[in-house]
Amino acid sequence: METSSPSLIGRWLDWLTTNLGRILISLIVPVVTFFVLWQGFIFLRESQAPKIVIVLVAIVWGVGGAALLYAVSNWLIEQLPQGVRPRLLPFVFVGPALAILAWYLAIPTFRTLIFSLQDANSMRFVGLENYIFAFTDRVMREAFRNNLLWMVFGTSFCVGLGLLIAVLADRSRFESAYKAIIFMPMAISFVGAGVIWKFVYTYKGEGAGISEIGLLNAIVLALGGQSQPWLQQPPWNNFFLIVIMIWLQTGFAMVVISSAIKGIPTDLLEAARVDGANEVQIFFRITIPYIQGTLLTVTTTIVIFSLKLFDIVRVMTGGNNGTNVIANEFYLQRFTYGHAGRASAIAVILLIAVIPIMIYNLRQFRERKAFR
Amino acid sequence: MKKNRILWIIASFMIVISFVLSACGGAATQAPPSETEPPPPVEQPTQAPVEQPTEPPAEEPSEPPAETEVPAAVPENLPPAGQELVDAYMGKFKGTVVTMAGPFTDADAVKFENSILAFEEATGIDIQYSGSKEFEASIRIQIEGGNAPDIVDFPQPGLLATFVSQGRAIDLSTVINPDWLKQNYIQSWLDMATMEGPNGPIMAGVWARANGKSSVWYPKKAFDEAGYQIPETWDELMALTQQIAEDGDTPWCIGIESGAATGWPMTDWIEDVMLRTTSLENYDRWVKGELKFDSPEVRRAVELVTAIWFNDSYVYGGRKAIPTTFFGDAPKPMFEDPPKCWLHRQGNFITTFFPEGLEPGVDYDFFYLPPIDEQYGRPVLGAGDIYAMFNDRPEVRAVIQYFSTGDSLKDWVKAGGAISPHNDSDLNWYQDPVTRKVAEMIKNATAFRFDGSDLMPGAVGAGSFWKSMTDFVSGSIDLDTALKQIDESWPR
Numbered sequence: 071m072e073t074s075s076p077s078l079i080g081r082w083l084d085w086l087t088t089n090l091g092r093i094l095i096s097l098i099v100p101v102v103t104f105f106v107l108w109q110g111f112i113f114l115r116e117s118q119a120p121k122i123v124i125v126l127v128a129i130v131w132g133v134g135g136a137a138l139l140y141a142v143s144n145w146l147i148e149q150l151p152q153g154v155r156p157r158l159l160p161f162v163f164v165g166p167a168l169a170i171l172a173w174y175l176a177i178p179t180f181r182t183l184i185f186s187l188q189d190a191n192s193m194r195f196v197g198l199e200n201y202i203f204a205f206t207d208r209v210m211r212e213a214f215r216n217n218l219l220w221m222v223f224g225t226s227f228c229v230g231l232g233l234l235i236a237v238l239a240d241r242s243r244f245e246s247a248y249k250a251i252i253f254m255p256m257a258i259s260f261v262g263a264g265v266i267w268k269f270v271y272t273y274k275g276e277g278a279g280i281s282e283i284g285l286l287n288a289i290v291l292a293l294g295g296q297s298q299p300w301l302q303q304p305p306w307n308n309f310f311l312i313v314i315m316i317w318l319q320t321g322f323a324m325v326v327i328s329s330a331i332k333g334i335p336t337d338l339l340e341a342a343r344v345d346g347a348n349e350v351q352i353f354f355r356i357t358i359p360y361i362q363g364t365l366l367t368v369t370t371t372i373v374i375f376s377l378k379l380f381d382i383v384r385v386m387t388g389g390n391n392g393t394n395v396i397a398n399e400f401y402l403q404r405f406t407y408g409h410a411g412r413a414s415a416i417a418v419i420l421l422i423a424v425i426p427i428m429i430y431n432l433r434q435f436r437e438r439k440a441f442r
Numbered sequence: 443m444k445k446n447r448i449l450w451i452i453a454s455f456m457i458v459i460s461f462v463l464s465a466c467g468g469a470a471t472q473a474p475p476s477e478t479e480p481p482p483p484v485e486q487p488t489q490a491p492v493e494q495p496t497e498p499p500a501e502e503p504s505e506p507p508a509e510t511e512v513p514a515a516v517p518e519n520l521p522p523a524g525q526e527l528v529d530a531y532m533g534k535f536k537g538t539v540v541t542m543a544g545p546f547t548d549a550d551a552v553k554f555e556n557s558i559l560a561f562e563e564a565t566g567i568d569i570q571y572s573g574s575k576e577f578e579a580s581i582r583i584q585i586e587g588g589n590a591p592d593i594v595d596f597p598q599p600g601l602l603a604t605f606v607s608q609g610r611a612i613d614l615s616t617v618i619n620p621d622w623l624k625q626n627y628i629q630s631w632l633d634m635a636t637m638e639g640p641n642g643p644i645m646a647g648v649w650a651r652a653n654g655k656s657s658v659w660y661p662k663k664a665f666d667e668a669g670y671q672i673p674e675t676w677d678e679l680m681a682l683t684q685q686i687a688e689d690g691d692t693p694w695c696i697g698i699e700s701g702a703a704t705g706w707p708m709t710d711w712i713e714d715v716m717l718r719t720t721s722l723e724n725y726d727r728w729v730k731g732e733l734k735f736d737s738p739e740v741r742r743a744v745e746l747v748t749a750i751w752f753n754d755s756y757v758y759g760g761r762k763a764i765p766t767t768f769f770g771d772a773p774k775p776m777f778e779d780p781p782k783c784w785l786h787r788q789g790n791f792i793t794t795f796f797p798e799g800l801e802p803g804v805d806y807d808f809f810y811l812p813p814i815d816e817q818y819g820r821p822v823l824g825a826g827d828i829y830a831m832f833n834d835r836p837e838v839r840a841v842i843q844y845f846s847t848g849d850s851l852k853d854w855v856k857a858g859g860a861i862s863p864h865n866d867s868d869l870n871w872y873q874d875p876v877t878r879k880v881a882e883m884i885k886n887a888t889a890f891r892f893d894g895s896d897l898m899p900g901a902v903g904a905g906s907f908w909k910s911m912t913d914f915v916s917g918s919i920d921l922d923t924a925l926k927q928i929d930e931s932w933p934r
Contacts (some may be wrong), residue, residue, distance in 0.1 A: 124798070174854070208923070273766045275762060276760045280759055302762060390705075390916070391912070391918040407901035407902055441489055
């Protein structure tokens, strides 16, 4: 710089030369980071390497990549002037979550909404035709009815039994043993449970030289009854399927409720007993009101569960013989019949059906100040 | 500041690792294509098909089937299916992987794997086959998700047709020498493989396996000892049924449980009876959706079927057991001593599910499902597997070219359970007289029609037809509801 008078340009150049390094670094570092992550992605997508290598790379790439992204963006913000920093910093923390939410939840929901107004191949708009189908088709109406059965009976039995067992076990000497046994089926996947119960309900038919191998039919025969094709007689077969969910989910309800019961202060109970309340009164006047919030949470969780129920029906009956449910019909329409429009309409209906329960659930949370 | 330094260390570590990885990754993914750089145009008519006359397969003196034990040696009389197939035998694609998906599971999958073993050893191409009982649904997810296997085996041409109309399958007339195809398949197979794509008709696949379905299996030894006669007409069949029932046994073994595909054996029965009670034109119209399910023709066929199915003294286990019996287990009671049921109508692939150690022609045999109305002749219902190609790589071309040769099915034919649709296959491959009889039955048919449900659109052929018939058999819905439901589900 030959000029000695500090002109405007000169000062600007000065600033540039002293800060050039920083600016370059701020540009290069994100680019390099992005490049590194992209290379990792390409490797994972196209590699023919042994599985174990891919798994290791995926772990390092996933965890390390997230840390790296955070570190780089944090560092970038710190390069900025003091005034801007606090305003941008929150986005570093919230931004990725928001972006992922938008990408994986908001956009697909919106697209599903559009598909639901289009024809089988999502080529042209057909108005509300798919929704009309969803509410008038015989199979769909049957699916709605069955979901209602699942919701009412599945949920009430899960929560009711869970509550009963939790209260009774609370006074038992072998509490943990009981609870462990009831809780055990939770560890079994729905598909696995379906396979197990398929053997329970097996039916071989009647005639010369036929012996039943199903547990339930064996019991019925031992009691002198007639063997039955349990999964073929609507609407009763729905209840035989609901039993499976009760078997699986009661443990969940029981554990959550049980921990809530343990949270009731003993002095409260003792005070009630001193005042002369009997056990039934204590149960209805103290225990239930005290764990009301937990009960609601458990109930809504299981209701949502039964609304989106799919695995058991798919594995056990495939939706045949009047056991179809909404989620299975959705799957059939989309992947077996290839009708994207109807499938999307069913998905939207399912979503709308779940929303009120979700809102209620969230409001409960807010009242209990779970969120601030 | 200390924290920062740790972060920096992690970051630089990540960079180093990823550079190393990307170096490896790049090498691994780029190597195979460069090796096989020049994809020679297949159209070049390699040696014109002189050696083999285009006669039906039977009469041909079989070529000594290419022995492929010696690696990196092109078999002498390699069929002129395409250049890549030659390259493959020269070892150019050693170490490459071709993925395949299809519905073969259990015993079928083993036979398939065995039948391609020699090819894999000779060429070094690894054909990775994955079979699924949920094939109809899973393949759609894979293909529409842009993740199609290289080669897909469709037992339902109707399902393939939907992918072809979306422009997803590769036109095989650009992959396999068309002269060779004309030489190695009779025209009706080629016609059935030609499907309408977005830019006009394409050769959507090659037929790799066929089977005849109009066969009724019976335990021959016990059958003969009991003095039963093979029925030549439908009336005789019903009389035989009644006679067995009166002898205190159950005549028929029937089972339609098949996971997500439950119900398909019922549709086969109806199609077989349709062919015998109405004209071929009506059958074709029905398959196209022009003849409704709710029509006198279809009703008559269903009624004839249910006359057997819904008679509890005719069916092993009774009507209610039909939907809960796995189709592969259904024939097994035939081979107990004494047989618990005597007749089983099913395609020839069912022999795969028979208990081991049975001798074909001695322990079991089959007869042609007798005609009902003489004016419709002796039609045969059949089916097959069509292989379509979804990714265009040289090694995939080699494999699909290989599947267009009878050699690809030789071991399966020998093992039993498959009929070759290829002209260059040899009747001597059929090890047992029974399978040869099936091949002859197909040849002697007055008419051959493909399994209708496999030709119908997926929503019907792999959907409502199966489901409604299952519900009908189990008694959940009546026939009127079932037929209306199928008609309504037909995509318009």
